[in-house]
Amino acid sequence: MGKKIIVAGGGHGGIGCAALLAKKGFDVTVYEKCKRKDIGYDWTDIFDRKAFAAIGMDMPSDDKWCLKNDMTFYGPNMTMALVQNTPVDQLEIQMERKVLYDCIIEYAENCGVKFEFGNAVEAPIMLGNRVVGIKTEKGDVFGDLVIDSCGMNSPVRGQLPEYLGIQHEAQPFERFYVWRGFYEKLECDNIPDKFRLMLFHKGKLGISWVAEEEEYTDVLIGRFIEPDMEEVEKTLAVLREENGHLGEKLVRGGAFAHIPVRQPLAVLVADGYAAIGDCAFMTVPIIGSGIANSMKAAKILAEVICNDKTESYSAAALWKYQKEYWKQIGNSMAPMAAVKLLLTRLQPEEIDYIFEKGILNAEDMTISADTTSLFDMVKDMIEPEALKAKITGLAGNPAVLKKILRMVKDIAAVTVATTLMPASYEVNKVRKWAEMYNKCFKR
Numbered sequence: 001m002g003k004k005i006i007v008a009g010g011g012h013g014g015i016g017c018a019a020l021l022a023k024k025g026f027d028v029t030v031y032e033k034c035k036r037k038d039i040g041y042d043w044t045d046i047f048d049r050k051a052f053a054a055i056g057m058d059m060p061s062d063d064k065w066c067l068k069n070d071m072t073f074y075g076p077n078m079t080m081a082l083v084q085n086t087p088v089d090q091l092e093i094q095m096e097r098k099v100l101y102d103c104i105i106e107y108a109e110n111c112g113v114k115f116e117f118g119n120a121v122e123a124p125i126m127l128g129n130r131v132v133g134i135k136t137e138k139g140d141v142f143g144d145l146v147i148d149s150c151g152m153n154s155p156v157r158g159q160l161p162e163y164l165g166i167q168h169e170a171q172p173f174e175r176f177y178v179w180r181g182f183y184e185k186l187e188c189d190n191i192p193d194k195f196r197l198m199l200f201h202k203g204k205l206g207i208s209w210v211a212e213e214e215e216y217t218d219v220l221i222g223r224f225i226e227p228d229m230e231e232v233e234k235t236l237a238v239l240r241e242e243n244g245h246l247g248e249k250l251v252r253g254g255a256f257a258h259i260p261v262r263q264p265l266a267v268l269v270a271d272g273y274a275a276i277g278d279c280a281f282m283t284v285p286i287i288g289s290g291i292a293n294s295m296k297a298a299k300i301l302a303e304v305i306c307n308d309k310t311e312s313y314s315a316a317a318l319w320k321y322q323k324e325y326w327k328q329i330g331n332s333m334a335p336m337a338a339v340k341l342l343l344t345r346l347q348p349e350e351i352d353y354i355f356e357k358g359i360l361n362a363e364d365m366t367i368s369a370d371t372t373s374l375f376d377m378v379k380d381m382i383e384p385e386a387l388k389a390k391i392t393g394l395a396g397n398p399a400v401l402k403k404i405l406r407m408v409k410d411i412a413a414v415t416v417a418t419t420l421m422p423a424s425y426e427v428n429k430v431r432k433w434a435e436m437y438n439k440c441f442k443r
């Protein structure tokens with residue numbers, strides 16, 4: 001029998017990695033707090049279809065997904081509409097989360113992964129510096145490696161000893177509080193946009209979206225400061241005034257959830273431990289999409305584990321996962337966290353100014369499946385006419401210019417910090433580096 005791998009939590013990356021490892025003969029069990037029927041939210045997700053290939057899976061059949069609609073962005077005063085225009089071959093796909101879970105769980109089970117549903121993980125079990133297992137509500141479980149896929153609020157990551165340098169909690173403005181619900185779709189002669197996304201809607205620090213689907217109207221209300229149901233209801237009332245197809249009756253979903261919108265976790269590994277997915281803050285910081293990155297990380301982690309001939313799964317051996325994740329994905333995500341910080345510093349009227357003066361245009365807002373770095377996003381910005389508008393716009397508003405220059409400085413600092421990541425794992429060096437890296441993201 002192969003080495004025993006514990007996957008704490010049934011996140012997408014954890015299940016993907018479990019499948020790849022089980023295929024190679026590892027003895028892998030996923031411990032998931034939800035019952036099988038309850039896993040996954042009652043809503044749809046948008047992500048890069050290459051995620052399936054990353055975990056060695058065939059693309060699910062055509063009836064299980066569709067291409068996403070382009071979004072139309074509005075600033076707070078709702079006067080300028082920036083419409084995405086994504087080439088069809090670069091469009092992400094849209095899929096029901098529960099269907100996605102059905103597909104990846106079935107695939108993992110066929111690969112030999114065992115699942116314990118309805119068993120919450122409570123804490124790591126330590127032996128000296130090493131994670132040797134997990135405490136679950138049904139008892140202690142020991143293994144050769146714990147893959148932490150428990151999401152953003154993982155009780156495993158959150159209770160690791162401080163000296164490992166692994167951050168326990170996301171900080172303020174690194175967590176996006178979201179309400180998502182599907183409402184009755186009303187007859188309406190004039191549905192303004194298929195997928196409308198409003199930044200700082202009515203001056204609130206966050207976003208709202210209203211998307212027309214075949215059978216319902218999809219609403220997401222996101223804030224950096226946690227909203228309560230009263231605020232959600234007030235926002236819904238305003239959205240109904242502006243979007244005639246948004247009805248009163250909630251037909252699906254209707255839940256609060258959190259999304260990490262921040263830089264990737266500085267340290268992904270410890271002896272006997274690796275973090276993946278939202279637990280390692282692998283979402284794209286400015287849009288909160290984390291499914292594809294998690295499944296791509298699964299491939300990297302599985303390869304490192306399979307190539308660890310010592311079978312020690314020590315932090316030193318798993319550091320290759322850290323380095324490779326950062327090389328392929330993390331180095332592109334961290335600068336985007338500096339862009340997100342800019343968004344949290346801007347005033348609503350400054351966002352309107354940025355839209356109106358073309359400092360950001362529709363091209364800039366077109367984020368495709370192949371937009372994997374800040375460079376991909378800004379490369380069209382240097383087109384001469386667009387650049388001229390941006391420079392003129394910035395010159396006309398010193399306050400906005402100052403904030404953008406601060407972001408440029410932040411991006412430079414982040415880029416320097418990421419290049420200084422230690423080549424090999426030594427706990428003190430790694431901790432020092434993590435402190436320096438985390439300091440780049442002060443609001």
Ligand SMILES: Cc1cc2nc3c(=O)[nH]c(=O)nc-3n(C[C@H](O)[C@H](O)[C@H](O)COP(=O)(O)OP(=O)(O)OC[C@H]3O[C@@H](n4cnc5c(N)ncnc54)[C@H](O)[C@@H]3O)c2cc1C
Pocket residue numbers: 008009010011012013014031032033034039040044045046047119120121122149150151152154155178179180257258259276277278279283288289290291292294
């Ligand atoms: C409203 C909303 C919309 C989103 N839309 C998109 C989108 O369109 N596209 C996209 O790419 N991403 C989207 N995301 C982000 C996406 O959900 C995550 O980035 C992605 O699922 C990867 O996270 P994860 O699977 O690692 O963590 P999670 O989704 O948090 O999954 C963690 C799993 O661990 C389980 N778990 C948690 N605690 C325990 C415990 N103590 N014991 C055992 N099990 C536990 C949970 O039940 C869950 O099954 C969205 C998130 C939200 C909240």
